[in-house]
Amino acid sequence: MISKDLDAGDLPRPKPFLKWPGGKRWLWATLQAFIPAHFRRYYEPFLGGGAIFFALRPRRAILSDINPDLINAYIQVRDNLEEVIAGLAKLKINQATYDRIRKAHLTNDVARAVRLIYLSKTAFNGVYRVNQQGTFNVPFARQLDRKVFDAGALADASRYLQKSQLLARPFAKMLESVREGDFVYCDPPYTVRHNNNGFLRYNESLFSWADQKLLAQLARVAMRRGAHVVVSNAGTDHVRALYKGFQVVTVNRPSCMSALPDGRREVSEFLFIGRA
DSSP states (O other): OOEEEEEEEEEOOOOOSSTTTTOOOGGGGHHHGOOOOOEEEEEEESOOTTHHHHHHHOEEEEEEEHHHHHHHHHHHHHHHHHHHHHHHTOOOOSSSHHHHHOOOHHHHHHHHHHHHHHHHBBBBOOOOBOOOOOOOOOOOOTTTTTTOOHHHOOOOHHHHHHOOOOOOOOOHHHHOOOOOOOOOOOOOOOOOOOOOOOHHHHHHHHSSSSHHHHHHHHHHHHHHHHOEEEEEESSSSSHTTTTTTTTTEEEEEEEEEOTTSOEEEEEEEEEEOOOO
């Protein structure tokens, strides 16, 4: 078995270099209590901003997401760091630059990575969304003092990604290869039944209720194979019913997706822990 941490001494844990919806930096303090002390490989099939990967710093990781532009950004930061930094350094934060980058259709992999990192930091709420024509359609955040990148943070991320396999694959395909001794963390887009929230309706187009049921089924299969599985998900009874036999932990967090005057309220989410 492999220890969960790299031989990194007292090096600080790197921060995610992307701003991504549903980021889980806030969850790390709670989640680490449910991570096995030793495991063979780390799987994260809904990579997103990668907050848990960067906090955990596993020796061997298989990281994936269905978004090919996202995975390309990680690959370029890992393999072509200097070119990515040089590309980002040329970009200003203003409406004109944002519109130009947003509408750009690029074929160069480094340029595509630069585009995604820039948009993730300058789009409203860090949302990455494209329409049916594949055009990025999130408005400019208008925060002119925002920092698009930190060269040191990108260098740290590049170093910790060196031993990671990065794949643009559906979650079901990735979970097929999970075996005994692996540790799997899944953080899918949250969808619930009978909910009229507009954000959840958007997530439904990304990850349907059928996908939710399939994920729960595959998580159970992975657990039976001898893997240790943790799934983050929405704190609803419909979702909880999918994970019978798993340990359930309720975690609370503040949310800014609210119409309250101060823009914040507390919401509950579930952690489902499956041990072989």
